[in-house]
Amino acid sequence: MSSSLSSQLTARSEQIHAAIALANPQFVALRHELHQHPELAFAEFRTAGKVADLLREWGYQVSTGIAGTGVVGTLRRGTGGKSLGLRADMDALPIQEATGLPYASQNAGVMHACGHDGHTAILLAAARFLALEGQFDGTLQLIFQPAEETGSGARRMIEEGLFERFPCDAVFGLHNWPGVSCGHIGCIEGPAMASVDQAHITVHGKGGHGAEPHTTVDPVLVSAHVITALQSIVARNVDPLDMGVLTVGSIHGGHASNVIPDSVELKLTARTFRPEVRSLLQQRVPALVQAQAASFGAVAEVDYRLGFPPVCNHARETAFASAVAHATLGSQRVAADFRPRTASEDFAFMLQARPGSFLFFGNGDTASLHSPRYDFNDEILPVAAAYWAGLAEHYLPVLSAPGYAPALAAPHDRDAQHA
Known part of the structure; x- marks a missing residue:
């Protein structure tokens, strides 16, 4: 100049x-x-x-x-x-x-x-x-x-x-x-x-007395495994040079320490930089959650909502x-x-x-x-x-x-x- x-x-x-x-x-x-x-x-x-x-x-x-x-x-x-x-x-x-x-x-x-x-x-x-x-x-x-x-x-x-x-x-x-x-x-x-998307998850089990867990399908236990498994999506499905974040920020289920509830609700947020990774999370989250729940005999509903890119x-x-x-x-x-x-x-x-x-x-x-x-x-x-x-x-x-x-x-x- x-x-x-x-x-x-x-x-x-x-x-x-x-x-x-x-x-x-x-x-x-x-x-x-x-x-x-x-x-x-x-x-x-x-x-x-x-x-x-x-x-x-x-x-x-x-x-x-x-x-x-x-x-x-x-x-x-x-x-x-x-x-x-x-x-x-x-x-x-x-x-x-x-x-x-x-x-x-x-x-x-x-x-x-x-x-x-x-x-x-x-x-x-x-x-x-x-x-x-x-x-x-x-x-x-x-x-x-x-x-x-x-x-x-x-x-x-x-x-x-x-x-x-x-x-x-x-x-x-x-x-x-x-x-x-x-x-x-x-x-x-x-x-x-990043993009931002949300998933509302409901894990349906079978409630019962906390002293007799063998008669129930415990959605709290299922949800704990779901949360842990979700972290494998980014760790084992997303290229390490790309970015993906999955965060479960809300979990609600039950009211008493000795009662296993019928269901548990979770809310998570998903964030990415690339459209391909965003699409991957949109596919993998519901698939993993539902499969994980099924492995325990529970059923999971996943409402995955796209936010903004x-x-x-x-x-x-x-x-x-x-x-x-x-x-x-x-x-x-x-x-x-x-x-x-x-x-x-x-x-x-x-x-x-x-x-x-x-x-x-x-x-x-x-x-x-x-x-x-x-x-x-x-x-x-x-x-x-x-x-x-x-x-x-x-x-x-x-x-x-x-x-x-x-x-x-x-x-x-x-x-x-x-x-």
């Missing part, structure tokens, strides 16, 4: 960061307000209303009611031809908050334990900057999605014509991540987060996102060794429908996601908002500002070209 081109990028990046930092107190306050009033999946009425009002105030064309409570803000500049989608999720979790913060949840049993309040505030901060000071030529589609936690919001928005009504040449999303240095970004090509980032868009991070945040904030996460995200459906990438911003040394003690780190809010603004300007460059074009190539490609 030439020194004049680099200085143009640096100067614009500094302008973006300065403008967003100036308005940051407004969005920290907004984030705290959203945190105080969390709403569960498809019930984000207050949040969606707040988002829609702010977008209208800044000049966006606002569409509401998509997938019930989803909001899309559209902003066109110049030719309006090329289009970019940026997505934030809005829903909270059915968790009782235990942070003791002055802005803790006021809704009993509901809290923003995953940082969706922060994601919404980040995209709104970027939205304001892009509306008032953005330099771009094209169409912005800002997608505020409901019901990520249930894995149904993205799919429903797509089924209701999201990308037909609001065309996007590419779509990007982000998630904060505890345990990663505050404000550092992770970009992963290919599988970035792995988040698979597209190569070109991920290289672009990484290049923008180097140009706008500085290479010191780009986590070179960031690895895929085995948690799941329904942004996967959007990446099946459109090219794009899902990114990760370090939340620092905080409680883990879905913990009652978790809180979004406000320090990353202006950093991530500036990144969204920079990405939008790089993806939708103004013809009179050619300095943005080189960010379309990956950093190492640019370095090779200008060495």
Whole structure:
């Protein structure tokens, strides 16, 4: 990269960061307000209303009611031809908050334990900057999605014509991540987060007195063997170079110590990165469970439910996102060794429908996601908002500002070209 081109990028990046930092107190306050009033999946009425009002105030064309409570803000500049989608999720979790913060949840049993309040505030901060000071030529589609936690919001928005009504040449999303240095970004090509599926298993035996087990078919004993045998699926069926996780997180059966129950219920989750492994687990889990139960004279019912697929980032868009991070945040904030996460995200459906990438911003040394003690780190809010603004300007460059074009190539490609 030439020194004049680099200085143009640096100067614009500094302008973006300065403008967003100036308005940051407004969005920290907004984030705290959203945190105080969390709403569960498809019930984000207050949040969606707040988002829609702010977008209208800044000049966006606002569409509401998509997938019930989803909001899309559209902003066109110049030719309006090329289009970019940026997505934030809005829903909270059915968790009782235990942070003791002055802005803790006021809704009993509901809290923003995953940082969706922060994601919404980040995209709104970027939205304001892009509306008032953005330099771009094209169409912005800002997608505020409901019901990520249930894995149904993205799919429903797509089924209701999201990308037909609001065309996007590419779509990007982000998630904060505890345990990663505050404000550092992770970009992963290919599988970035795992698929998630669930199985509900009922083992039917024959109950009886605990003193006479020989007259029963003990479903508790059968379930214990089933749980142990399930671990052989990954250990002896999945290539060691691939990833698969089977976790039995719930087992219920019986009420008394001296009574063998008629049945036991188990619930498990299955996670993979590759479709082939996902299909393998879908076949092997029911087959093994039923065979194991039959070997004891019991019967097992298996209800295997597909959730959502792995988040698979597209190569070109991920290289672009990484290049923008180097140009706008500085290479010191780009986590070179960031690895895929085995948690799941329904942004996967959007990446099946459109090219794009899902990114990760370090939340620092905080409680883990879905913990009652978790809180979004406000320090990353202006950093991530500036990144969204920079990405939008790089993806939708103004013809009179050619300095943005080189960010379309990956950093190492640019370095090779200008060495």
